Amino acid sequence: MLKAIVTVMLKKGIFDPQGRAVQNGLKSIGFEDIKSVRVGKQIEIDLETADKTAAEEKVHEMCDKMLANPVVESYSFTIKEI
C-alpha cells in the first residue's frame, strides 16, 4: 500500500488571512520575532495500490481536479510505501 502526502499552500503573493490571524495570535501571547505565517493543508491519502508510477499520476489528477485550486494554490506531494 502507498501513502501520498499532499501539501496545498496559497501561492506566493496571495493574501493569507488565516496565516495573518495565526501570526497575530502568536504575537499576542508573546512571540514577537515572526516575519510571516502561511497556513495550508496537508492531505494524507492511503492508496490501495503498489504501483508508484501510476499512483503519482493519479495523485496529480486528484490535485488538479479537486484538492487544489490552481488559480490561487500550489501543491506538492511525496509518495511512500506503508
Added chain:
Amino acid sequence: MLKAIVTVMLKKGIFDPQGRAVQNGLKSIGFEDIKSVRVGKQIEIDLETADKTAAEEKVHEMCDKMLANPVVESYSFTIKEI
C-alpha cells in the same frame, strides 16, 4: 532567517470528518482505490532569528500553546535556513 514547517494532524483513532468528505468527493469523481484520507494543517513560520536551537524550543512552545490541540492533535516540524 529560519523557516519552521509545522504539520498538525488529528491523532490516529480520532474521527476526521474533513478527510472522509475528501475521500467521498474523490470517489464521486472516479478515484475508487483509496483506503483513507486524513486532512491536517501545514503552517509555515518565518522566524527572524538565526539560532536554530532556540527556534526549535520556541516552535515547540507555539505548538503547545496555540497551533495544536494536544487532546486530539499531534504535531511535528522541521526547521530550515532560508
